Amino acid sequence: MLWQRIARPLLFLLPAEKAHYFSMGMFKAIFALGLGSLFRLRNRAKEPGLKTNVFGIDFENPVGLAAGFDKDARWFPQLASLGFSHVEIGTITGEAQPGNPQPRLFRLPADRAIVNRMGFNNSGSDAVARRLSVTPKADSTDILGINIGKTKVVPVEDATQDYLVSFERLFVYADYFTVNVSSPNTPGLRTLQNREPLIELLSKLIKLNGDLALDHECSPKPILLKIAPDVTEEQLSDIILILREVDLDGVIATNTTIERAGLETSEQDVNAIGNGGLSGAPLTIRSREVVGKLYDQLKGDIPIVGVGGVMQGEDAWQMIRSGADLVQLYTGFIYGGPGTVRQINRYIAKKLKQNGFETVAEAVGSGRGGAGDAK
Numbered sequence: 001m002l003w004q005r006i007a008r009p010l011l012f013l014l015p016a017e018k019a020h021y022f023s024m025g026m027f028k029a030i031f032a033l034g035l036g037s038l039f040r041l042r043n044r045a046k047e048p049g050l051k052t053n054v055f056g057i058d059f060e061n062p063v064g065l066a067a068g069f070d071k072d073a074r075w076f077p078q079l080a081s082l083g084f085s086h087v088e089i090g091t092i093t094g095e096a097q098p099g100n101p102q103p104r105l106f107r108l109p110a111d112r113a114i115v116n117r118m119g120f121n122n123s124g125s126d127a128v129a130r131r132l133s134v135t136p137k138a139d140s141t142d143i144l145g146i147n148i149g150k151t152k153v154v155p156v157e158d159a160t161q162d163y164l165v166s167f168e169r170l171f172v173y174a175d176y177f178t179v180n181v182s183s184p185n186t187p188g189l190r191t192l193q194n195r196e197p198l199i200e201l202l203s204k205l206i207k208l209n210g211d212l213a214l215d216h217e218c219s220p221k222p223i224l225l226k227i228a229p230d231v232t233e234e235q236l237s238d239i240i241l242i243l244r245e246v247d248l249d250g251v252i253a254t255n256t257t258i259e260r261a262g263l264e265t266s267e268q269d270v271n272a273i274g275n276g277g278l279s280g281a282p283l284t285i286r287s288r289e290v291v292g293k294l295y296d297q298l299k300g301d302i303p304i305v306g307v308g309g310v311m312q313g314e315d316a317w318q319m320i321r322s323g324a325d326l327v328q329l330y331t332g333f334i335y336g337g338p339g340t341v342r343q344i345n346r347y348i349a350k351k352l353k354q355n356g357f358e359t360v361a362e363a364v365g366s367g368r369g370g371a372g373d374a375k
């Protein structure tokens with residue numbers, strides 16, 4: 001209520017990127033006053049059925065913060081206290097880069113959507129590794145995902161090396177890694193979703209993962225691939241084959257879309273914004289469809305993280321029913337505010353109970369013709 005009526009309207013008076021840094025600055029200040037544990041206490045999901053183990057990791061609940069919100073690992077301990085079981089930082093690139101010129105972040109309130117062309121603004125994997133080395137998690141149950149991508153000035157042919165450098169620098173800090181080949185804002189990046197480059201990239205990362213695990217006497221880190229909602233049927237089939245071929249740990253579907261069809265915002269306003277990835281409510285159905293298709297093919301062998309247009313509990317629930325083991329959100333958090341994660345987790349717990357499921361894992365894919373919920 002406070003968010004919808006007061007905080008959000010005030011923040012939406014500021015340009016979107018300023019509002020982002022301002023609100024996180026305020027949030028961090030609240031924590032510095034020692035109020036963090038109150039947030040954690042209020043937002044922690046208490047229903048035991050929400051706990052879930054995916055790719056060998058225990059998650060307190062199935063809801064995480066999608067990449068792009070905390071690109072530089074500045075706020076992840078505080079963000080986890082809002083009820084997210086995991087926070088995915090990044091995208092982090094091999095070299096520091098400023099991203100695209102501003103303005104590059106736009107709200108479309110009529111559509112509960114965002115368009116961004118940030119372009120992986122971040123301080124590079126070396127600086128982020130140093131920050132992580134002095135930034136402890138707020139709680140040992142918090143899961144930190146690290147999303148890596150390609151530096152803009154590095155040619156696509158040399159992309160693998162750029163990913164490998166970041167992977168090695170960040171290895172010890174990650175609970176899992178996400179390989180981002182699906183942002184629309186780095187020229188050529190999405191061609192890495194094609195068969196040959198994708199196999200080369202993933203195989204080399206998996207090899208390095210094994211080597212680093214031996215060096216550090218730990219298990220290899222789960223590696224996930226994040227894909228676009230705009231992939232063709234053929235690309236999606238290829239990706240599914242590759243996921244199986246290299247035996248990847250998981251897939252995240254989806255990133256933002258370059259589609260603009262069916263928006264409430266006027267065509268003139270949409271055109272004035274220009275290029276970028278669209279996220280939020282207009283993506284709900286498309287991302288869910290991609291998750292469903294992945295689930296039908298992967299049949300639970302490879303876990304799926306569903307992201308895209310999760311604005312409220314019902315969207316998260318439908319994502320799980322379509323086959324997502326975990327869900328993530330970004331735009332839903334901007335529109336719904338700090339109480340969103342708690343509400344979503346409560347809703348999932350309620351639906352689990354209503355449909356006779358004891359755990360989230362039991363409900364995964366239940367809307368794809370399997371047993372369970374028919375609602």
Ligand SMILES: Cc1cc2nc3c(=O)[nH]c(=O)nc-3n(C[C@H](O)[C@H](O)[C@H](O)COP(=O)(O)O)c2cc1C
Nearest residue numbers: 066067068090091116255279280308309329330331
């Ligand atoms: C401003 C903004 C920046 C983003 N930056 C990244 C990024 O750096 N890496 C990435 O993998 N996804 C990034 N995303 C995509 C989100 O992680 C997510 O996949 C997408 O927005 C769909 O989810 P949503 O509808 O809940 O926002 C970004 C999204 C937004 C809105």
